[in-house]
Amino acid sequence: MLGPILFFVFAVAAIAGALGMLIARNPVTSALWLILTMFSVAGLYLTMNASFISVVQVLVYAGAIMVLFIFVIMLLNLAELPKPEKMDWRRGIAFVLGVGVLAQLAYVVSAALDVLPSPAALEAAGQNGSAANLAKELFTRYAMPLEVIGVLLLVATVGAVMIAKRRFV
Amino acid sequence: MEVTLNWYLTLAAVLFVIGVMGVLLRRNVIVILMSVELMLNAVNLTLVAFSQSMADPAGQILVFFVMSVAAAEAAVGLAIVIAIFRSRLTIDVTDINLFRY
Numbered sequence: 001m002l003g004p005i006l007f008f009v010f011a012v013a014a015i016a017g018a019l020g021m022l023i024a025r026n027p028v029t030s031a032l033w034l035i036l037t038m039f040s041v042a043g044l045y046l047t048m049n050a051s052f053i054s055v056v057q058v059l060v061y062a063g064a065i066m067v068l069f070i071f072v073i074m075l076l077n078l079a080e081l082p083k084p085e086k087m088d089w090r091r092g093i094a095f096v097l098g099v100g101v102l103a104q105l106a107y108v109v110s111a112a113l114d115v116l117p118s119p120a121a122l123e124a125a126g127q128n129g130s131a132a133n134l135a136k137e138l139f140t141r142y143a144m145p146l147e148v149i150g151v152l153l154l155v156a157t158v159g160a161v162m163i164a165k166r167r168f169v
Numbered sequence: 170m171e172v173t174l175n176w177y178l179t180l181a182a183v184l185f186v187i188g189v190m191g192v193l194l195r196r197n198v199i200v201i202l203m204s205v206e207l208m209l210n211a212v213n214l215t216l217v218a219f220s221q222s223m224a225d226p227a228g229q230i231l232v233f234f235v236m237s238v239a240a241a242e243a244a245v246g247l248a249i250v251i252a253i254f255r256s257r258l259t260i261d262v263t264d265i266n267l268f269r270y
Contacts, residue, residue, distance in 0.1 A: 003171070003172045004170045004171075004172055007176060011180045013174075014184060015180070015183060015184065018184055018187040018188070018207055019187060020193070021187075021191065021200070021203060022187055022190055022191050022195070022204075023203070027197055027200055030197075030199075030200050031202060031203065034203050034206070034207065037184070037207065037210070038210065039215055039263060041184075041207065041210050041213070044177070044180075044198045044214060045214075045217055047172065048177070048217055048218060048221045049221060049230060050174065050217050050220070050221060051206050052229070053213075053217055053232055053233070053238050055230050056233065056236060057213075057236070060236050060239075060240060061206070061210065061236070061239075062231070064240060065206060065239065065240055065243045068243055068244065068247060069199060069202070069243070069247065071205060072199065072247045072250060072251060073199060074242060076199075076250075076251070076254050076260065091194055094190065094193030094194050095190070095193075095194070097189070097193060098186055098190040098193060098194075099186075100234065101185075101186050101189050102182065102183070102186040105182035105185065105186065106179070106182060109175060109179055109182060127225070128220070128221060128224050128225075128226055128229075129217075129220075129229060133226055134226055134229055134233070137226045137227070137230055138230055138233070142230050145234060148236045149234055149238075152237065152238070152241055153237060153240070153241055155241075156240075156241030156242075156244050156245050157244065159248070160244040160245050160247070160248035161214055161248070163245065163248040163249055163251075163252050164248040164251045166260065
């Protein structure tokens with residue numbers, strides 16, 4: 001009976017964090033709310049027995065990416081809070097578009113209710129998400145994409161330094 | 170009551186749409202980048218849910234790669250934000266119209 005309770009706690013925390021990020025006026029507050037979402041998603045991975053991905057989520061997202069965001073906010077030194085964003089027709093259109101995307105996704109999920117595989121497998125997949133199992137796949141079958149992603153990270157690092165260093169724009 | 174795959178998919182859909190709303194509604198470039206990260210997170214949640222429900226580790230390998238690309242995207246995007254802020258002294262997307270004319 002613990003499963004649904006854990007799921008709802010993490011799901012409510014994740015949605016609350018996302019909404020907080022959307023609503024908060026100060027970018028630093030937004031970043032802190034998003035960190036709550038990241039941790040909740042890590043907890044949701046744990047409820048699915050995906051332990052390795054859960055740890056990587058905390059390390060990479062909550063640890064590295066959000067620190068980068070907060071660092072940049074600090075670097076830009078935005079002294080005053082941004083002006084209250086006035087309502088105009090663009091925001092109405094944006095809201096309608098967002099609701100439309102949600103309707104589409106809800107339709108897809110609900111239309112596939114009986115096509116999806118049996119949910120009991122969620123618990124049965126215990127060993128599937130372990131670090132040993134994933135590493136075996138990652139370094140044998142997916143060794144080439146792993147190398148490519150390494151090159152991508154190197155290029156992104158060099159590019160970020162180059163762009164941020166001199167007068168680029 | 171059992172936690173089913175659909176719950177995870179629905180939660181991921183809601184998180185994704187909140188990210189879409191952030192991109193469409195907010196004007197601060199940094200918050201827009203954070204919303205993109207949130208959308209990537211929602212997709213990751215979907216991938217892990219499918220991976221665990223089908224007992225296939227390939228989905229989690231893909232999540233690993235998505236996280237790497239997200240890190241690269243955040244680094245380059247924030248570098249661009251810094252470069253634009255240096256020359257324009259703003260990070261409001263309505264004031265950044267480099268390609269307009």
